[in-house]
Amino acid sequence: MTKAKTKVLILGASGQIARHAVQMLGERQDVEQTLLVRDPKKLTGNEPSNARIAIGDVMDKKLLPQLMEGQDVVYANLGGDVDKQTAHILAVMKSKGVKRLIFVNSLGIYDEVPGKFGEWNRKEIGQYLPPYRQSADLIEASDIEYTILRAAWLQDENEVDYEITGRDEPFRGTEVSRKSVAALVTKLIEHPDTLVRANVGVNKPNTNGDKPAFM
Structure with missing residues (x-):
């Protein structure tokens, strides 16, 4: 018997991390991707053959339920009002019986970044973090099988x-490549029983410092 294909809905699919993940998942014969993008011009144009493209907004009350139908995994890589977007995604997942969510968030939402780098990070992005914290709180309060990835400062x-x-450990390092975060997302899609109901920081080893080296 052939194994059923894993159906993945990627929200924010034209983002830089997501683009890497789309290509990595494109090498998998056993995966079907649905890419939701607001602006198709932001796509690379060489999307893999196992990806179909949907144009629209995560907050669209008609479109998201249609796209959610029959999906196995939702991977979200969003910016802006992530708290409102998260509430909508969770409601639609629940209504469609979709259980697995991978959500890219940000370092610093729990004030978990120690030392000089923590102070610098708070100054740089602290004001933008409340919706990301609210997003994580909503996901953790739900009954879905989530993995929240709090990524360090991203480089290329x-x-x-x-x-x-772990969620309650001090954050390590200052930076991580977008490709690394995408590789972890891909691994979680391929092994959906990994890091279930986990909320983890993601960084490149041995990048401790007062701020990322590229800043």
Whole structure:
């Protein structure tokens, strides 16, 4: 018997992390991707053959339920009003019986970044973090099988090199490549029983410092 294909709905699919993940998942014969994008111009144009593209907004009350039908995994990579978007995604997942969510969030939402880097991070992005914290709280309060990834400062090195820290551990390192976060997302889609109901920091090992090296 052939194994059923894993159906993945990618929200914010034209984002830089998501683009890497789309290509990595494109190599899998056993995956079907649905890419939701607001602006098709932001797509690379060489999306893999196992990806179909939907144009529209996560907050669309008609479109999201249609796209959610029959999905196995939702991977969200969003910006802006992530708290409102999260509430809508969770409601639609519940209504369609979809259980697995991978959500990219930000470091610093629990004030978990220690030392000088923590102070610098708070100054740089602290004002933008409340909706991300609210998003994580909503996901943790739900009954879905989530993984929240709190990514370090993102850079574009062509490398996969990361480590993770637990929800209640001090954050390690200062930076991580977008490709590394995408590789972890891909791994979770391929092994959906990994890091279930986990909320982890993601960083490149040995990048401790007062701020990311590229800043």
